[in-house]
Amino acid sequence: MKSDGHEPSRAEGGELSLSSPALIELMRGVLDKEVPFRFQAKGFSMSPFIKNGDVITVETLPDGAPRLGHIVAFRHPGSGRLVVHRVVGRKGGAYLIKGDAAPEGDGLVPADNILALVTKVEREGQPVRLGIGPARLLIAFLTRSGLFLRLVIPAWLLVRPITRRST
Numbered sequence: 001m002k003s004d005g006h007e008p009s010r011a012e013g014g015e016l017s018l019s020s021p022a023l024i025e026l027m028r029g030v031l032d033k034e035v036p037f038r039f040q041a042k043g044f045s046m047s048p049f050i051k052n053g054d055v056i057t058v059e060t061l062p063d064g065a066p067r068l069g070h071i072v073a074f075r076h077p078g079s080g081r082l083v084v085h086r087v088v089g090r091k092g093g094a095y096l097i098k099g100d101a102a103p104e105g106d107g108l109v110p111a112d113n114i115l116a117l118v119t120k121v122e123r124e125g126q127p128v129r130l131g132i133g134p135a136r137l138l139i140a141f142l143t144r145s146g147l148f149l150r151l152v153i154p155a156w157l158l159v160r161p162i163t164r165r166s167t
Contacts, residue, residue, distance in 0.1 A: 020075075020080065020081040020082040021080065023039065023082050024075055024082050024115065027039075027058070027073065027082075027115060027116065028115065031058070031059070031060050031115070031116055034060065036057050036058065036059045036119065036120075037057070037058050037059075037116065038055055038056065038057045038058075039055070039056060039058075040053060040054070040055055040056070041053065041054045041055070041056050041084065041121075044101060045085065045099030045100070045101055045102040046071070046084060046085065046086070046099050046100050046101060046131075047100070047101045048101075049071075049100060049121065049128065049130060049131030049132070049139075050071070050084065050118075050121050050128075050131070051123065053123075054121050054122060054123045054128065055121070055122040055123075056073075056084060056118055056120070056121055057118070057119050057120035057121075057122075058073050058115070058116035058117060058118055058119065059116060059117055059119045060116060060117070061114070061116065061117050062117070065111065066087045066095060066114060066117060067087065068087055068088070068089070068090070068136075068137060068140050069086065069087065069088075069136030069137045069139060069140035070086070070087045070117055070118075070136065071084060071085070071086050071087075071117070071118035071131070071132060071136070072084070072085070072086075072087060072095075072097065072114050072115070072116065072117055072118065073114075073115045073116045073117075073118065074097065074106075074109055074113045074114045074115055075113045075115060076106060076109075076113075077106075077107070077109055077110060077113055078107075082115075083097075083099075083106065084118060085097045085098055085099045085100075085102070085106055086098060086099070086100055086136070086139065086140055086143055087140065088105070088140045088141075088143050088144035089144060091108055093110065093111050094108040094109055094110050094111065095108065095109050095111065095114065096108055096109075096144070097109050098143050098144065099143075100131075100139060100143050100148055100149075101148075101149060102149075103149060105144075118132060119132070120132075
């Protein structure tokens with residue numbers, strides 16, 4: 001998703017790498033057929049819920065409008081790039097969207113820029129449920145207030161090594 005060109009290119013291992021405009025066009029085409037669309041996440045702005053390399057499944061929004069805490073794929077109004085972040089508020093016909101681990105929000109995003117709802121996240125072939133279920137409302141509040149980045153992520157970094165050793 002970091003390429004700004006329109007031509008697909010082959011990455012290491014034979015994977016096809018698409019620019020944001022091409023990926024958005026492909027996603028829209030698949031979703032128009034009411035079929036879920038899967039792609040690999042790039043970046044760390046949604047960590048620890050979505051990490052670089054996770055496989056994300058998106059679907060059309062069930063009622064056309066995202067709700068607080070939903071993770072959505074959208075076309076960034078400034079750059080035009082495809083971004084996957086969390087809805088943390090609403091103002092009029094636009095949504096306040098921010099990455100859980102991002103220091104800054106994306107600002108107000110018009111409803112027309114929201115392309116799809118993240119319905120599934122997979123890491124190393126296993127589903128990641130935390131972050132897209134009922135806890136999403138609390139996470140949205142913590143993300144919007146900045147507490148997620150200041151408190152939760154440092155705590156997660158301390159606890160993670162302990163939980164890895166006990167498994």
